[in-house]
Amino acid sequence: MAIAARTPFPFTAIVGQAEMKQALLLAAVEPRLGGVMVFGDRGTGKSTAVRALAGLLPPMKVVPGCRYKCAPDDRSPCIEGCRERAGKHVEESAVPFVDLPLGATEDRVVGSLDLERALATGEKRFEPGLLAKANRGFLYIDEINLLEDHLVDLLLDVAVSGTNVVEREGLSIRHPARFILVGSGNPEEGELRPQLLDRFGLSVDVRTPTDIGDRIEIVKRCDRFDRDPVGFVAEFEDSEQHTLEAIAKARKLLPKVQVEDEMLGLGAQLCSAVGADGLRGELTLLRAARAQAALAGKKHVKPHHLAEVATMALRHRLRRNVLDDTGSTARITRAIAELVPA
Amino acid sequence: MTPEGESDTSGERWALALAAIDVLVAAGNAVGGILLRARPGPVRDAWSDALNLVVPTRRLPASADAEAMDGGLDLTATLASGKPVHRAGILADAQGKALVVPMAERLNPALAARLATAIDYGAPPLVLFDEGDPEDAERERIPQGLADRLAIHIDLNSVRLDMAALIAGEAPPPPLEMLAEPGAIAKDPEAALAVAAAALGIASVRAPIMAVRVARAHARADDRPDDIEQLREADMAAAAALVLGPRATRLPPPPEEEPPPPEEQPDDQPPPEEPPPPPPPSDDNQGDDQEQPEPPPFDPTDMILDAAQTALPPGLLDALAAGTMGKAPKASGSSGAKQKSITSGRPAGVRPGMPGRGARLALIETIKTAAPWQKIRPVREDGRLAIRTDDLRIRRFTAQTQSTTIFAVDASGSAAFARLAEAKGAVELLLAEAYVKRAEVALVAFRGMEAALALPPTRSLPRAKKELAGLAGGGGTPIAAGLDLARKVAEAEKGRGRTPLVVVLTDGRANVGGNAGQSPQDAALASARAYRASGIACVFIDCSPRPRPQGTELANAMGARLVTLPRVDAKSVVAAVKAASGGVT
Numbered sequence: 001m002a003i004a005a006r007t008p009f010p011f012t013a014i015v016g017q018a019e020m021k022q023a024l025l026l027a028a029v030e031p032r033l034g035g036v037m038v039f040g041d042r043g044t045g046k047s048t049a050v051r052a053l054a055g056l057l058p059p060m061k062v063v064p065g066c067r068y069k070c071a072p073d074d075r076s077p078c079i080e081g082c083r084e085r086a087g088k089h090v091e092e093s094a095v096p097f098v099d100l101p102l103g104a105t106e107d108r109v110v111g112s113l114d115l116e117r118a119l120a121t122g123e124k125r126f127e128p129g130l131l132a133k134a135n136r137g138f139l140y141i142d143e144i145n146l147l148e149d150h151l152v153d154l155l156l157d158v159a160v161s162g163t164n165v166v167e168r169e170g171l172s173i174r175h176p177a178r179f180i181l182v183g184s185g186n187p188e189e190g191e192l193r194p195q196l197l198d199r200f201g202l203s204v205d206v207r208t209p210t211d212i213g214d215r216i217e218i219v220k221r222c223d224r225f226d227r228d229p230v231g232f233v234a235e236f237e238d239s240e241q242h243t244l245e246a247i248a249k250a251r252k253l254l255p256k257v258q259v260e261d262e263m264l265g266l267g268a269q270l271c272s273a274v275g276a277d278g279l280r281g282e283l284t285l286l287r288a289a290r291a292q293a294a295l296a297g298k299k300h301v302k303p304h305h306l307a308e309v310a311t312m313a314l315r316h317r318l319r320r321n322v323l324d325d326t327g328s329t330a331r332i333t334r335a336i337a338e339l340v341p342a
Numbered sequence: 343m344t345p346e347g348e349s350d351t352s353g354e355r356w357a358l359a360l361a362a363i364d365v366l367v368a369a370g371n372a373v374g375g376i377l378l379r380a381r382p383g384p385v386r387d388a389w390s391d392a393l394n395l396v397v398p399t400r401r402l403p404a405s406a407d408a409e410a411m412d413g414g415l416d417l418t419a420t421l422a423s424g425k426p427v428h429r430a431g432i433l434a435d436a437q438g439k440a441l442v443v444p445m446a447e448r449l450n451p452a453l454a455a456r457l458a459t460a461i462d463y464g465a466p467p468l469v470l471f472d473e474g475d476p477e478d479a480e481r482e483r484i485p486q487g488l489a490d491r492l493a494i495h496i497d498l499n500s501v502r503l504d505m506a507a508l509i510a511g512e513a514p515p516p517p518l519e520m521l522a523e524p525g526a527i528a529k530d531p532e533a534a535l536a537v538a539a540a541a542l543g544i545a546s547v548r549a550p551i552m553a554v555r556v557a558r559a560h561a562r563a564d565d566r567p568d569d570i571e572q573l574r575e576a577d578m579a580a581a582a583a584l585v586l587g588p589r590a591t592r593l594p595p596p597p598e599e600e601p602p603p604p605e606e607q608p609d610d611q612p613p614p615e616e617p618p619p620p621p622p623p624s625d626d627n628q629g630d631d632q633e634q635p636e637p638p639p640f641d642p643t644d645m646i647l648d649a650a651q652t653a654l655p656p657g658l659l660d661a662l663a664a665g666t667m668g669k670a671p672k673a674s675g676s677s678g679a680k681q682k683s684i685t686s687g688r689p690a691g692v693r694p695g696m697p698g699r700g701a702r703l704a705l706i707e708t709i710k711t712a713a714p715w716q717k718i719r720p721v722r723e724d725g726r727l728a729i730r731t732d733d734l735r736i737r738r739f740t741a742q743t744q745s746t747t748i749f750a751v752d753a754s755g756s757a758a759f760a761r762l763a764e765a766k767g768a769v770e771l772l773l774a775e776a777y778v779k780r781a782e783v784a785l786v787a788f789r790g791m792e793a794a795l796a797l798p799p800t801r802s803l804p805r806a807k808k809e810l811a812g813l814a815g816g817g818g819t820p821i822a823a824g825l826d827l828a829r830k831v832a833e834a835e836k837g838r839g840r841t842p843l844v845v846v847l848t849d850g851r852a853n854v855g856g857n858a859g860q861s862p863q864d865a866a867l868a869s870a871r872a873y874r875a876s877g878i879a880c881v882f883i884d885c886s887p888r889p890r891p892q893g894t895e896l897a898n899a900m901g902a903r904l905v906t907l908p909r910v911d912a913k914s915v916v917a918a919v920k921a922a923s924g925g926v927t
Contacts (some may be wrong), residue, residue, distance in 0.1 A: 040489045043546025047462060102455035106694060113715075124718070142459065143487055146451045150693060186486070208545040214548055216536040222551040223532060223558075223570060226372065 007229040010258035011052035012243055014045055015218045016209050023202040023312050024053045025243070027180050029250040030291035033284060034201030035159075037144075037316065044206045045218075046184040050140050054097030056240060058248050060136060064091040068135050079175050095232060096137030098130050098179075102146055109151060110166055111173075126173050131153040131164045134179040144183035144196075152196055155181070159199060182265050201284045203316040204281050204311075205329070250294040257290050258303045266339065270310055273335040274328075276317040285313040307340045352502045354652055356385075358583050359496045361560075363393050365580065366440070366467055366494065369559030373493035373552055374461045375440070375468030377484065380498035382473060388503060393440065393469065400466075403442045407571070413457050446470035446484050454485040454895055461491045465740040468492060495588035497653070524564060525575025528642040532570065535581060538646040543592035549585060555583035568678060578642045579649040586646070587653030594647045608893065682763070694737040707735035716797035745783040745843060746799050746835040746921055747772060750828035752848035752885075753789035754819040761885055762787070765847055766810045767912030772919065773803040784831055788824030790817035791854060795827065799835060808817040818854035821866035821896070825873070832878045843879045846902070847910065849886030850893030863892060870899035881922040885910045 014021065023036045039220040062069045072090045073115075100109065111129030130139070133292045139155075141147060147155075158164050164177040183200065197203070209215055225232040264286065271282045283304075286301075288309035293301045315328040362376055380386040393399065393737040403410075413431030432441070443449065443457075449470075457468060470492065472484055489495075519582040526532065531825040532554055539550040557577040558568040566572065697703040751765040769783050783806065797809050825846070832842035857866035873880055880902040884893035889906050897904035905918045 041545055042486055043548035045547070051462075099459060100460055107492045143455050148452075148693075208547060212540055214539060215540060215550065216533040218547050219532045219536045219550045221555055223554045226555060229825065276717075 008052050008055040008140045010233055010240050011056045013236045014049050015208055016214050017099050018203045020049055020206050026288055029094050030287055033287050037200035037203040038184040040206030041208045043111050047142055050182050056244055057095040059094050060091040062088050062093045064089050068132050096134055098134040098139050100130055100141045112127045126171055131177040135177050138182055139179040140182045143185050145185040171253040197316050202312040204312050254294040257293050257299055263301045265308050269339055274332050276314045281314055281317040288313045303340045307336045310336055356501050359389055361496045362496055362584055364563040365559045367396050368563040371464055371467045372555050374491045377470045377489055377492045378496050379472045382461055385501050385503055386496050398439040399442045400439045433460055440467045440469050442469045445473050446469045447472050447474040451485055454488040458488045458491050486902050490546055490548055493556055494584045515587040528573050528578050531573045534642045537643055539586055541594040542590035544589045549589050553581040553585040578646050582646040582649035583653040587650035590654050692735045692737055702736040702737045704737045708733050729825055745841045746843045747783045748828050749829050750824045750846045751787050753787040753815045754817050759815050762815050764910040764912045768915035769806055771912055771916045773806055786828045788820050793823040793827040802841040819852050819856035821852035822869040825869035845881045847883045850884055850896050869901050870896050874901040881918055883907055
């Protein structure tokens with residue numbers, strides 16, 4: 001039963017792990033959230049969930065033939081001028097999902113001189129790397145805590161600026177590279193640098209399911225998927241379609257969702273109550289709450305939206321308190337209980 | 343273990359190892375592959391021969407890097423022909439074969455991660471040879487993410503083969519059947535395997551999923567249908583012994599605690615945290631099974647647990663006894679940790695960068711990088727290679743992490759004399775071994791009103807003997823001061839890029855320290871909590887003759903491993919230290 005070209009496991013068929021699924025949905029609705037970091041043990045379905053999400057997203061409109069998958073309505077000029085060439089033509093393309101392997105060389109990540117062309121015709125042409133491929137999509141790094149330092153620095157730089165600047169081998173290129181960074185890793189195998197951790201919008205802890213019923217159900221679903229991927233996927237088509245529509249609707253609604261001053265105040269209070277450093281936490285909290293409201297089909301952010309996303313938006317930003325070893329999650333839960341009326 | 347005892351399990355393990363080959367052939371890459379723990383030798387060679395008989399294999403060269411896995415431009419051929427020539431990567435090349443990875447324990451994390459991703463996307467089945475010495479606590483380990491994805495784990499280290507056949511160079515003995523008869527049909531195999539996995543303390547859900555695949559592959563290898571309703575005793579036994587047993591982290595509850603009614607069985611084997619609810623109503627056609635004329639389907643859970651126990655990881659029992667299970671070994675190479683160095687250590691590849699400031703130029707790599715561009719770069723007048731800044735490559739090294747063990751010893755009260763003497767003995771024992779491992783040892787003693795650094799971190803045995811000779815005992819017990827000072831030393835050691843381990847030896851009852859609003863014990867607890875926040879590894883050795891809750895409280899606050907040694911002696915202290923440092927010391 002060789003597993004041929006993998007059909008992704010359906011997102012909605014994943015048993016449990018509600019927080020991780022919720023965080024991934026929020027990131028899909030609001031790309032500006034800044035990605036998701038998934039911490040967890042081995043064999044908890046981290047990679048499966050992230051890869052499943054990519055298969056779930058609605059296709060996006062792109063300029064035909066553009067190697068960077070630029071959006072047709074984007075104003076900034078495409079570096080290769082494909083938008084002018086394409087005129088009014090528009091293509092649909094699946095949302096890119098790029099797996100960044102740990103051992104990737106810098107060349108492969110940033111892109112480099114197209115060796116083939118250089119040798120064959122002497123032409124200097126840029127061969128886009130993984131960052132270009134991930135533009136407007138997802139960049140997934142499994143075991144991100146084991147990633148080489150220089151690659152981490154490079155990713156941070158690009159993730160912040162949204163542009164990849166290449167100055168090497170006589171090339172001078174800058175191209176858009178806006179992607180949603182999704183990392184996963186097992187903290188026991190190496191910690192993540194705080195600078196990198198802070199860059200992630202949301203962070204979730206996945207635990208191995210302890211409920212024996214859930215575990216049996218997982219084993220059964222995986223076995224059914226092994227035997228008949230097509231049939232299994234068909235079984236979940238309705239729920240997949242349902243989720244896809246929810247994402248599309250939420251994206252449309254998002255710009256219209258209002259965040260009243262009161263909610264801004266509550267967000268600030270929450271952040272200071274738990275001791276989350278920096279403005280980034282507050283901004284992420286409010287953006288996540290907004291996406292949460294949009295997913296629920298609401299036009300106004302309510303206190304319970306903030307409460308629902310506070311843990312994943314803030315848990316990785318808390319200062320370590322020497323005198324209080326309570327876990328981050330517990331501290332946030334406590335603050336929510338105090339500040340948000342039930 | 344006696345030789346007879348070894349030969350008892352030896353035959354079983356060998357048969358199991360051979361059965362694994364059949365399963366691998368039947369399963370293809372759905373089970374990821376095999377992790378074989380065996381040192382190089384005749385047994386492993388015989389197993390490899392048996393594997394080669396049925397599957398073509400491709401060996402992963404030791405020099406392979408992540409790039410070689412995926413292929414790329416063949417530089418030599420490209421330069422020779424002036425046209426780009428592509429070379430297939432090892433992964434593509436191994437399609438339809440099994441990819442054999444010798445010395446897998448030395449696989450670098452990047453390559454291991456590449457292989458793990460490849461498995462997710464349908465790589466050729468992998469066969470990893472872990473050649474680490476099982477007796478050696480400091481052996482390198484296969485990255486967990488990869489090991490977990492390989493369904494079948496086998497241990498051949500204790501297998502003995504028939505010497506006469508080996509001398510004669512005969513073919514490996516034919517596989518013995520694990521169970522000659524396929525046995526009865528198993529009832530709800532998925533649930534049984536999931537329950538068994540939980541009973542054996544296997545956290546990863548991947549294990550039972552893999553076990554189901556192995557069971558089905560086993561049925562196919564035996565020319566029987568592999569429908570889930572048709573799996574039999576032998577299939578379940580194979581899945582248990584190949585997948586679950588080797589991953590066990592604890593023994594299942596003893597059988598007398600397992601009343602027979604199968605409906606309630608999950609309640610009898612609780613997972614680590616909480617008692618589970620009964621299993622969901624099964625959607626399988628159990629009802630139909632029961633109406634078949636065959637012997638009625640039996641509940642395979644007990645049988646699975648029995649079979650799994652034939653393949654428990656060696657050392658599990660010892661580890662359970664020593665209380666060292668459940669701590670994952672620290673892996674190397676975390677982002678931001680001070681382990682990648684450009685100046686010294688084991689070579690860890692090259693990267694672009696400027697030489698200087700201690701970074702050494704990687705000459706060959708630099709020339710290799712520059713070579714393909716020579717045609718398009720303007721020709722230099724002197725005819726030399728045109729090398730640009732971009733081409734420069736520097737070497738990197740992985741520095742060995744070195745450890746410092748810091749003893750914080752309670753030198754107070756009447757028992758001080760004995761306790762100090764044994765702590766000194768432990769320091770000396772550790773230092774005697776430390777020369778090889780470049781570990782350092784320090785000692786903080788606390789008594790009277792304050793704590794003092796009696797022995798600053800050192801690797802020198804004579805110096806330790808000299809400085810510890812005049813150490814006095816008696817007086818009050820300022821635990822807070824002792825913990826604070828030991829933590830300062832530990833943090834300074836961290837700053838030096840070393841891995842500290844704090845070992846506290848006390849009876850846990852503070853009577854000095856704190857202030858008006860804080861009792862000495864509370865002050866000690868506050869100092870202990872600082873350890874948890876700073877993430878320093880520690881061991882708390884409670885050496886009071888009758889352990890009281892204070893010691894446990896302090897150890898919990900520190901996040902320390904608690905060891906109770908009412909009669910301290912240097913050797914058991916050293917053993918506790920070694921268990922805690924997981925091979926760092």
